Amino acid sequence: MARRDEQKRPASPAGVTDPSAVLEPLLSRRSVVVGAALAVGASVMQGMAAPVPQARPTPPIVPDGPVPDPTTVLGRLPNELGVRSQFEKAKRRPSNTSSQAPLDDLYGAITPSELHFERHHGGVAVVDPATYTLLIHGMVERPMIFTLDDLKRFPSASRICFLECAGNMARGAKEETRAQQVCGLTSQSEWTGVMLSTLFKEVGVRPDASWFLAEGQDAAVMSRSIPLEKAFDDAMIVYAQNGEAIRPEQGYPARLLLPGWEGNTNVKWLRRLELSTRPFMTREETSKYTEAIKGDKARQFSFVIDARSIITSPTYPGRVEKGWIEIRGIAWSGRGKIRRAELSFDEGKSWVAATLQAPVLSKAHTRFRHLYEWDGTEVTVMSRAVDETGYVQPTVRELVDARGPGSGPYHLNPITGWRFRPDGSVTFRTEKWA
Numbered sequence: 001m002a003r004r005d006e007q008k009r010p011a012s013p014a015g016v017t018d019p020s021a022v023l024e025p026l027l028s029r030r031s032v033v034v035g036a037a038l039a040v041g042a043s044v045m046q047g048m049a050a051p052v053p054q055a056r057p058t059p060p061i062v063p064d065g066p067v068p069d070p071t072t073v074l075g076r077l078p079n080e081l082g083v084r085s086q087f088e089k090a091k092r093r094p095s096n097t098s099s100q101a102p103l104d105d106l107y108g109a110i111t112p113s114e115l116h117f118e119r120h121h122g123g124v125a126v127v128d129p130a131t132y133t134l135l136i137h138g139m140v141e142r143p144m145i146f147t148l149d150d151l152k153r154f155p156s157a158s159r160i161c162f163l164e165c166a167g168n169m170a171r172g173a174k175e176e177t178r179a180q181q182v183c184g185l186t187s188q189s190e191w192t193g194v195m196l197s198t199l200f201k202e203v204g205v206r207p208d209a210s211w212f213l214a215e216g217q218d219a220a221v222m223s224r225s226i227p228l229e230k231a232f233d234d235a236m237i238v239y240a241q242n243g244e245a246i247r248p249e250q251g252y253p254a255r256l257l258l259p260g261w262e263g264n265t266n267v268k269w270l271r272r273l274e275l276s277t278r279p280f281m282t283r284e285e286t287s288k289y290t291e292a293i294k295g296d297k298a299r300q301f302s303f304v305i306d307a308r309s310i311i312t313s314p315t316y317p318g319r320v321e322k323g324w325i326e327i328r329g330i331a332w333s334g335r336g337k338i339r340r341a342e343l344s345f346d347e348g349k350s351w352v353a354a355t356l357q358a359p360v361l362s363k364a365h366t367r368f369r370h371l372y373e374w375d376g377t378e379v380t381v382m383s384r385a386v387d388e389t390g391y392v393q394p395t396v397r398e399l400v401d402a403r404g405p406g407s408g409p410y411h412l413n414p415i416t417g418w419r420f421r422p423d424g425s426v427t428f429r430t431e432k433w434a
Helices: 004-008 020-049 148-153 179-183 196-203 396-403
Strands: 098-100 133-138 144-147 157-164 186-195 211-216 223-227 236-241 255-257 270-276 291-293 297-299 308-313 323-332 338-344 366-374 379-387 416-420 426-428
Touching (some): 133 196, 144 148, 179 308, 186 196, 196 236, 323 379, 366 379
Antiparallel strands (some): 133 144, 211 270, 236 255, 291 297, 308 379, 338 379
C-alpha cells in the first residue's frame, strides 16, 4: 500500500523520470520572488534606520541567447544615471577632428546630447567650473570678469536651434553612403543661458564699437570676429543643453551660441570677449573659413547657414518594398523658418510639397514627411528646402556656376537624393562637382 504523500505526488511528464527536475525550477523561482518580497517588507519595517542601498549603474548586457520573458525575471533596480536600451545602436561616426550625428537613426526635432555632432580644433578641453571665468573688455565702459555662478544669476533664456559645421558636405560621396556621412555635422538642442545683450549692457558697450572677438580656451585657442549687431539680436552665452549642463565636447562649462551661424563662430569653452571697431583677422578667418571663388576672389565672413535639407528615411543601407512608403527628412535655414520642403521623383523636373511637422521654428531643424506609392521600378527621390526669405536650396550645378569649380569646402548645401533600385536596395544619388 502506497504512502499518502506518494499518492498526492503529481505524475511525471512524459520522458521525465525524476519529478524533482520539474519542481525545482518552479520552487527556485518562487523562492526568489518570495525572498525579494520579504526583503522589501523588512526594509519598510526598519524605516529610515536602514535605507535601501542604491544600485550601481551598470552597462547594459545583451543576453547571449533569446531574451527571457520579462514577466518571469526581476528587472534591475533604479540607478543614478539612465542608459538607453541595449538593443538601440545609434552612435556618432568619429574621425580625428569631428564626429557625425546619426541623422538616419534619429526621431523628432531634438538630438540627444550624447549623439550631438562634434567638431574640435584642439581636442576636448577640460575646464573646471569652479575656476571658470569670462572676461569682457576692450571698448566697454566697465571691463568685467564673470564666474559661472555670475552668469547663472542673470535672467536665463532658452531656445531651440540647430548647429552646423561650415564644412558639412561629403563631396564625391559614393553610392554606399549613409545620410550620416553626407551631412552629419549638424544637430539640434534646446540651449539655456544668458542673452549676450544682457552682459553687454552690464559692461556698457561704447557707441563706436562694431565687432567683438570671441576666444576659447581649448588647445587651439579658437577665436572668431563677430559683428556687434549679432550680439544684440539673438546671441547667447549658454551653459545648459537639453535640460542639463552642456557636455564637455559642446564647450562645458559655457560657450557662445549664435543661432543660424556657422558652427565655428559658436566658440566653445569661451573665456574672453573683446570689443573693437574692426574684425581681428584671426587664423580661423584668414587661413581657414575663407574660401576662394571664381574671378580670383574669396568669400570671407560668410556666417549664415543657407537653407538645405536631406532625406533621412529611407536611405542607404535600408531597403524598400512595393507599396506605400513614408519619406522623411529634415530641413533647416540660418535665415529663419522653413517655408516649404519639396520632393522630386523625376530628377528635379517637377516638385511636390511635403508635410512639415510642427513645431516649425526659426533657425531650427524642421521635420518633413510625404507618402509615396512605389511601383517597384527604379526611381530617384530628391529633396529641397525653401525658407521664409524665398531662398531655394540650389543644385550642384547652380553652386558650381555661382562660385566656380575650384571653390572651397564651406557652405555647400546642394540638393541631394536617394535611388530606389528594383531589387529594393537604396543607394545615394551620386553627382560630379565639375
